[in-house]
């Protein structure tokens with residue numbers, strides 16, 4: 148079993164971690180800075196549960212920030228990984244399994260003719276950006292405030308001060324020069340979109356967007372916004388890049404783009420970016436698109452992109468097994484139904500407790516917001532998300548954590564349900580929520 152057993156405590160592990168790792172963590176949000184308190188050090192995970200270093204069990208609604216759609220330790224996935232490990236960890240040469248995974252992805256995402264595998268969402272988004280610039284011969288890009296596309300320099304940008312102005316770096320170490328080609332607009336704002344395109348449309352290499360934005364909790368790109376964005380991109384020769392690192396194989400089998408295509412016949416992005424579920428918990432991500440665009444990539448074309456561990460044999464085994472499991476008949480209907488019942492149950496308890504809350508879900512992804520007034524409308528952009536009740540969220544988060552329910556430790560993060568979450572798990576979660584919400588009054 149695990150080597151981590153009491154007398155380890157989360158507090159002493161955190162202290163020890165802080166000595167050797169900046170902030171004690173290898174990715175900032177894990178440090179609980181937004182909500183305060185001590186991060187839980189996880190010793191193992193099984194099904195819908197995480198177990199911390201103190202042996203406490205949590206029902207997991209983070210799922211490694213999205214990948215664990217089958218729950219932890221799914222037998223088919225573990226078998227595939229174990230078999231792959233026995234055949235070698237990495238070759239630096241092409242394999243059959245990369246072809247199989249590419250074929251599987253392309254079958255599920257008809258907007259793409261070809262796909263390239265990489266190791267992280269950051270790398271996939273950064274590569275998609277370079278590809279879009281290389282393919283169009285243009286430098287300027289557009290993104291939206293609140294959307295996260297990994298931590299590549301050109302994408303770590305917040306909105307400028309006025310309409311269609313260029314953005315400012317959100318991180319030290321990113322020179323203003325590097326983001327001077329990045330335009331940042333408010334999400335779901337048609338008027339600003341029109342204005343930005345009329346000023347800069349013909350200089351734009353691409354527009355990158357999270358179609359359902361999970362990095363500001365849960366905000367859908369509205370249909371009219373997405374439809375107009377597609378039209379403007381086509382009209383001005385800019386590529387539309389869907390960052391589906393979170394939504395891909397998570398909100399639906401075909402990703403968020405399949406939902407827009409259902410509502411807007413013929414709708415398709417030019418380039419798509421995937422990660423998280425696609426690797427099933429191993430470092431794997433991908434970007435792909437139309438054949439003529441992908442042909443710009445080395446070794447066929449002039450856009451350079453490479454990776455020592457790209458298409459890694461163990462990661463591809465894990466991803467392939469995961470993608471096969473989620474294609475079982477009824478998988479997404481069942482997952483969506485469970486996720487919806489969690490969200491509606493949560494909203495019902497909030498209503499009963501007299502706490503204003505709104506929420507939404509799609510497939511296995513959900514979000515909820517503590518609103519300041521009794522409103523039924525969901526936040527539509529970053530400003531509205533940030534105006535929701537942070538202090539209330541933080542108290543709710545800790546009340547839930549104390550009761551063994553592990554939600555994302557920041558109000559601007561989406562939540563995830565897995566196929567391993569049972570009715571009993573959901574009931575237990577809702578019972579804890581009922582109690583937590585009452586304690587907020």
Ligand SMILES: *Cc1c(COP(=O)(O)O)cnc(C)c1O
Pocket residue numbers: 266267268269270272295296297298357361362390391392393422423432
């Ligand atoms: C997580 C995420 C990324 C970054 O992926 P990493 O694997 O963490 O580098 C990019 N885009 C979106 C939409 C994400 O949710």
